[in-house]
Amino acid sequence: MTAVPVEDLRAVLGTVADLIDGVGPGEWNNPTPCPEWEVRDLVNHMVLGHRLFTGILRGEATVAPGALDPAAADLLSDDPAASYRAAAEGLLLAFGQPGVLEQDFHVPVGRVPGFAAVHLRAVEELAHGWDLAQATDQQPRFPDAVVERQLEFTRDKLADVPPDQSPFAPPQPVPEHSPPLDRLAALLGRATRPDR
Template sequence: MNENEQFNAPAVLPSTPVDPRLDLAAAVDLAGRTLAAVRPDQYDAPTPCEEFDVRRLSSHLVAVVRRISVIGRGEDPFSVPSFADELADGEWAPAWEPAAREVAAVWADPGILEKPLTLPLGVVPGAIAASVYAHELTVHTWDLATATGQQPEWDPAVPERLLAVVRRALPAETRGGRVPFGEVVAVPDDAPAIDRLVAWAGRRPRT
């Protein structure tokens, strides 16, 4: 998902004992490891997100992780461009590490979960913002992994929790127009959680 587009964030999260910042941290970590494993000969490869090749998606991911910190500080999300265009090919992974550390520092205070934060989509509680960006990072990590032949070790609990949120925020019948997702792809109910999550985002899982 491009976070500049339509995403009808729910007013409250489904009841869960898990702090949504943990899912955000897991998504940041896995995205960084997947980005670090991209080879130079893969930069021009297409991804399941049709608007991005691997190079453009890598640049976008760095921009997203930077924006997560800006949002957590209560600043203007549009102060961060949607792409880290100042980075040359291969500089995305080194840029990821300090950006990820900043996310961890900015989001360390539990009080951020109840704080109103400004996203490109509007003002939402921090708990919702954490899930919105965990979702974006997870789907785009899957895009990048698929494009580069990687098989990340997904913690199934993370996409399972994100799916519970996104099914409320992104109903199946609201696709098209400003909604940057294709139609929901049918997958078995017992498919892996990551497959069900990306299928809800209009991607076609590999399995």
């Protein structure tokens, strides 16, 4: 089994961590493209996601209603970037366990093999990285090749997710020549702007 999905996830997590480092002191309460979430809520949601998946992969947690709701628990310290990096490292270690990519796990969208769970985390972080960049006027630096692989995975698998379990809004229109990240964001329900 190839390690490329885990390496792609590592690259995505590193870029998101850099975006979090770039959040200014006065930007944590900025609105985001995610309705009802400010920047701090969004980052907390991502940390909750890492911690939940880490627990699931280690057999120490199960999916529970509201588990990813940032109002349920604040896992960010006075240094949100450090909290994010620690949770991301824990997730990567969990995905690095022998045999994890071949096992099946019950995650928020249903039962999936570990191989698909890696992609799900990468796609989630790409989408929320895009959200964070929009909210804080940053330019995300995700490698295009990584985004293209996640875009292909998402196109193939999104139809398999039951509508009532999809964490994403319906796809939005986007010009075909748009960068891969904008095409992925639009596929996942984000309204992209051609001038960005």
